[in-house]
Amino acid sequence: MTFGSHAETFAGRPVVQVPADGPLPVVAGPVCWRIADWHFDEGSQKVALSEQFRERLDRFVDQAGDRVEALVVGAWGYAAFHQAPIAQLCAAAPRLPRLRALFLGDMTVEECEVSWMRVGDVSPLLTAYPELEVLRVRGGEDFTFSPVRHDRLRTLSVQSGGLSREFVGAVLDSELPALTHLDLWLGTDDYGGDTAVSDLDALLAGKLFPALRRLGLRNAEIADDLAAALATAPVVRRLERLDLSLGTLSDEGLAALLAGQSLTHLTTLDLHHHFLSEEAVARVTAALPGVEVDVSEPQEADEDDGEIYRYTAVSE
Template identity: 45%
Template sequence: MATNGNANTFGGLPVARLNDIANPNATWLDNARAPGPQPLPAADKAAWSLRIPPYRAAETFPEHFARFVATVDTTQVSALIIGCWGESSESSKVVVDELVAHAERLPALRHLFFGDIWSEENEISWIQQSNVTPLLRVFPRLETLIIKGGSMLVLEPVEHAALRRLEFQSGGLPDDVVRAVGASVFPALESLEMWLGVEEYGGDATIDDLGGILDGRGLPALTTLGLMNSEIQDEIAAAVAAAPIVSRLRTLDLSMGTLGDEGAEALLAGQPLTHLEQLVVSHHYMTERMCDRLAEALPGIVLGLEDVEEEDEGDEDEVWRYVEVSE
């Protein structure tokens, strides 16, 4: 699922959204690409995108949601995308409250993208999230949950039997959210992706905070793990090299961050990784020699080694490395 507003499918379904309420004749638009109004698709044949303009919106998000419930047979909706919900400073609690209050109207919901906000509307680290734990509690059959934005994000330890894919896309993921994931029980979870981000934008998680995830006790079915977009990527690589959960993985993603030769050396010196099908380390700061060593040590594994970054020299020749997504 792309995060720039250009995706046209979600949950295996084409995206449809409510059009601008100011034009009553333009009721439906297929991913904002069709030249004019489109027929209303069957409720179970589309991933429904709900979003309002961030400025001078013709309706509030609760009004927009009420129109959705009144227009679509929401009992058949399996995939839902929540886009911009109002002014840039507005908390996502207004959306959580609406979804919780109408949970019985969405019994078939399986896939939820919460915060599909484009950079033209709000930068990823300015998105004001809230406590998203109620979403997992009121939708026990949810299989996919993608959360975009880390500011003010809250997650409490929770047990969810059906969730298979969980993603946090952020320029800074709070440490208590990371710990909550590690303290949760997700027996069916197969894929976990976390953009940890930078401290400047709230990404204050340490290696200790990742302990619950790396021991894997609450994640018995996990086969894909992404600990990504971090300014402590070398430390993460060293921790992963000895983590119990790695022996069960098929895909390990350490991309988007500041991984250098030190982290790669730790990976090579740690537990065997030859069982992996894919190791993704794109957007890295490794030397060409280290890239060659990784490729030689892990034959037959798909290595994401593209996007080599150059270190910048700051004041007094201090070397700077940057994550892929921050602000």
């Protein structure tokens, strides 16, 4: 799987595209606006925000800033050549007083590989928008985070083909007392995903984020190790949803998970895109009859010269 389409909904609202020029379309009810401007500037030096995108975003904020509650930001030029508009979004905060949900980086693989997306430090967005409740960010190159305190954020989702331990550590060092949903796409070491299970010790021990009820450790090549750690992790006892999807989970990891603490209190266990045998799939669904278990999208491992290879859904 790669990112083959744009988000059609975000924060529970249908996504409506901001036109390149002219008035905004008339909408009925709450919507999420999406702004994007893909263009390939071969002469770019990979150092600055696209002026073309800057003008489009400024025009949109002038048109509707005081009414925007949810915003998706797609291509900001060619994201491998241009920096993400984080500073511009932060500067626009006084003109976006009602913004509560933001998705930065809604691009398809045709627009930019996720590992090539130049993003920068996304945590200033939280400082600039103290009322923000949902933040989803996607990126790969120059993708960082700094520890912050934010009293309103309920959902934080970080999508990447390789999430560094420094990024993860900064998230876990943040004070997010209202956070109910944390979603980390750990990825692979080939694309910077060097986070180890030990880097998650405080999270798994239940010492962080007192309101947390939904945890996703997704798109991980260390899925089996995560499953083994979660088998005894105290944080699991207060979760409603556990998500290990999009990774390389095998029969070994699932056996370790099921051999541990009870999971029957969960409402959802998401394992889709997995490398489980039919027998393992039958076992987990039988073991958790009251839980919604997603075991869709089974994958086949590759074999080369006696070596077995399993791949995450998103890497490059």
